[in-house]
Amino acid sequence: MLELAIKGSKKYYGWVTALLLIIGIGFLVYLKQLNVGLGITGMSRDVTWGFYIANFTFLVGVAAGGVMVVLPYYLHDYKAFGRITILGEFLAIAAVIMCVTFILVDLGQPMRVFNVFIYFSPRSVLFWDTIVLNGYLFLNLLVGWNVLEAERNGVHYRAWLKPFIYLSIPWAVSIHTVTAYLYCGLPGRGFWMTAILAPRFLASAFAAGPAFLILLCMIVRKTTDFDPGKEQIQSLAKIVAYAICINVFFFLCEVFVAFYSNIPEHMVHLKYLYAGLNGHTLLVPWMWASLIFMGIGIVLLVNPVTRKNESVLIVACIVIFIGTYIDKGLGMISGGFVPNPLHHINEYWPTLPEAMIALAVWALGLLVLTVLFKIAIGVKEEVQA
Amino acid sequence: MNDKKWIIAGIVVFLALFTFPLWYNMGRAAPAPELILTEKAKAARECVMPEKYMRANHMQLLGQWRHAVVRNSKREFVNPEGKVFTMSLSNTCLDCHSNKADFCDKCHNYASVTPYCWDCHLDRSKENE
Amino acid sequence: MERTRRNILKLFGISALGVSVKPVFNAFASEAGHLTGYRMEKGKNALKARQWAMVIDTRQFHSPDDLKPLIDACHQAHNVPDFENKNHEIKWIWEEEYHHAFPNKTTQFLNEAVEHRPFMVLCNHCENPPCCRACPTKATFKRKSDGIVMMDFHRCIGCRFCMAACPFGSRSFNFRDPRPGIPRLNRKFPTRTRGVVEKCNFCAERLAVGKMPYCVEASNGALAFGDLYDPDSTVRQLLKENYTIRRKQGLGTEPSVYYIV
Incomplete structure (x- = not known):
């Protein structure tokens, strides 16, 4: 099926070239990082x-969010999602590849x-994270590829695939649970030390992943002959609506526990993020923007009138994606490190080289995503014709 | 099979590129370097293990030394003759072989290996600068 | 299996994988050692303990000048660099005020002497170290023979999970090549390379040859060092006679550094 990826329009090739260019520039910056050390970052x-x-x-x-189309289709036999499960699986593949690259x-x-692997240490959560991430990558490649190939040949996928499909569902939950355990099992980091961290991660994942998928569906509809379907998009939108509500609810639970208990070690990080600490307010506008974005997302998605209007839906998905990105991408990690365990405040902001490398990793993920989607849509168009 | 000529041409180009280092360096092999010993090393006559063993296995031995010193807090090496040495690259090996450029680097360069020892361990030849 | 080109290619692939497994196994097996007749032992002068521990009599430190010789002795001997950029700072021993060293034991109206006293902080060599749990390669580990939390700089992949796990901020990361930041190199001790984590090692290299840690030696008796599980050790005598505190005891990491306040 790979041949489908090399037959494309000028626009397709232009997009791929642009991504390759960004990757190339980022790679050069990365070589500098290899040479100089991580000192070129803001860490x-x-x-x-x-x-x-x-x-x-x-x-x-985002990777775990892919399961939100797999689960209803394979467990609840929700037929409509059959059209787009492959998109969810391929999104997961691209996202996991980005994850692994970011770790590297x-x-x-x-x-x-x-x-x-040589000195494997089962007591380290990072070891388990390596296992679950690579396992999830493997499962999605295996299932996605084989199901798509069967679809192309007009046959039912092989029976041996079924156990792998079922396995991939709890596995999706495991990747984000283990990732949360990286943080929430550390003594002396009050911000992360909450049993609700894994559920909270999952809630924001099931909002951000499907929101991104909706946007991708819209792009696919606009640029190809394949229509992922109105019903499919609406069902995804409902999933995003529930998940973003739960995410904000979990956040409010955190706020209650920290401030009602009045334990300084738990309050101090939230204070830093949302009000600033001793004049250090770098992240405050961002965190409030994130909350406002998520709030707007909730209003637009819970209300059926706005949700059903697809142009409003696009706006809702964009604000939710950005809101959750700020929340997790900026607040969640540095929020846990500021102030430090000795209560000194040293703020963090990424440097330009750091941002360029990160951008290149995103471009790499988008390239993988583009190629995979090109193949999937190619098959869909073939089958339609 | 209309593509026959392309396939064969492709294979030829691939083989040519793949074997490039071989024929590019043909007949230009550099002579194996002679090891230069310091006076101290000459006087000691024998290293911690026989020369043949050291030539082949010094890297493995250093790896085992590190493991013993760092992980098992054992710092003394008793060789088959019963002679005792402190297991330390910086303080035992480089004490005798203080001519890193002539002793280590020459051979490493010849074999085209760049061990990362020197990222951390310091060459003792500049001791009294 | 049908003999299609595809299946034959698959077969080739699997065979190639199979053939390449053995050399890999051999490479690992070679680390297990050869039958060459040598032994590795502890030195005769080596100091032994079940768990090394330190007691710091903070009453003997009045100004930063009292602490500086200890820090300098350690940092010079261990090739610890001195960078101006605070982000890249590396420190094995350093000075903190009481309310930073003991953030959860502080009060608004603190004894004045204690408030202005310099507190020496370093790796606590916890009996139950969270950093060692976090490490995905066992590059940092609790050494069974003497309880020191050691670093194997050859194995560290620089993921910095241990730094997130340490509740005492005792670990530093080499954000760049440390050598330009070292004013005078001690050629008898290695430097580190960029990309690895480092911290105090309780002077394992000195204990192995029967000497006390540099900071203890330079402290004029303000620091005591010994085996926590030897009832006759100086450390245990001090613990018996004085009220001591440890940093963040509530976290259950069981630090091995005690403070007399």
């Missing part, structure tokens, strides 16, 4: 994880990465 002794790990965390969510660019000694 510090106090904020030891920054933009890379934040993007990684967010994208694990974040390592101080990337050439030693295989030490994780």
